[in-house]
């Protein structure tokens with residue numbers, strides 16, 4: 020469904036992606052793992068057209084999309100839930116959802132999609148007239164996901180949905196993602212919550228400084244000592260850094 024080959028993306032003169040190749044098959048939940056600054060967000064932005072790769076190709080359902088406008092890419096069925104949610108804080112919950120459905124012209128369809136969102140997240144229905152910026156972090160994340168679902172995407176890009184949420188809400192969000200996947204949405208999930216992400220994913224890519232350095236299934240990646248050391252809190256390095264930080 021999605022294929023990146025040798026993607027290189029720059030911010031000015033700074034190269035953020037050094038030839039990234041990856042694949043997401045229809046129906047899969049694929050995760051991209053990596054530390055801060057590795058380039059995870061840049062991969063998602065390159066896919067949804069918010070930044071344009073200098074080299075390489077991106078195909079979605081067989082069509083090349085790496086030179087298309089973001090709006091066109093959305094209309095092809097790629098939904099993007101950005102990092103830190105980025106809902107419109109001054110707009111109400113309902114207005115945020117309408118913004119997500121801006122490409123939908125038929126009123127009935129728009130109405131139905133909103134009903135589906137409320138069915139999925141009943142809290143949003145209760146809060147539909149509330150200003151989105153006054154909702155809790157978890158509620159805002161649910162709204163951000165619902166907003167992207169308004170176009171009924173074939174592929175959903177999720178950028179660190181668990182960021183800044185309490186452990187209980189993180190659990191809720193991962194349960195939601197699992198449910199969405201079960202309902203047939205193909206998902207590309209960026210996470211730093213390695214254990215949780217891998218436990219619901221079919222396949223994972225590990226990114227370091229703009230390059231994929233490992234990929235595999237949950238079991239395969241857990242077998243890799245380097246993954247355990249760097250991302251799962253095991254190994255000498257992590258223990259030492261914990262000591263340094265005094266925790």
Ligand SMILES: Nc1ncnc2c1ncn2[C@@H]1O[C@H](COP(=O)(O)OP(=O)(O)OP(=O)(O)O)[C@@H](O)[C@H]1O
Nearest residue numbers: 030033035053054055056057058059060061062102
């Ligand atoms: N708008 C920008 N202008 C200049 N450099 C940028 C910009 N956005 C990102 N970068 C740089 O590109 C690199 C990759 O950033 P990116 O946001 O993709 O990382 P990330 O893996 O999503 O990190 P995090 O886990 O902190 O969200 C970093 O070195 C970052 O400083």
Ligand SMILES: [Mg+2]
Nearest residue numbers: 059060061102
């Ligand atoms: Mg990021």
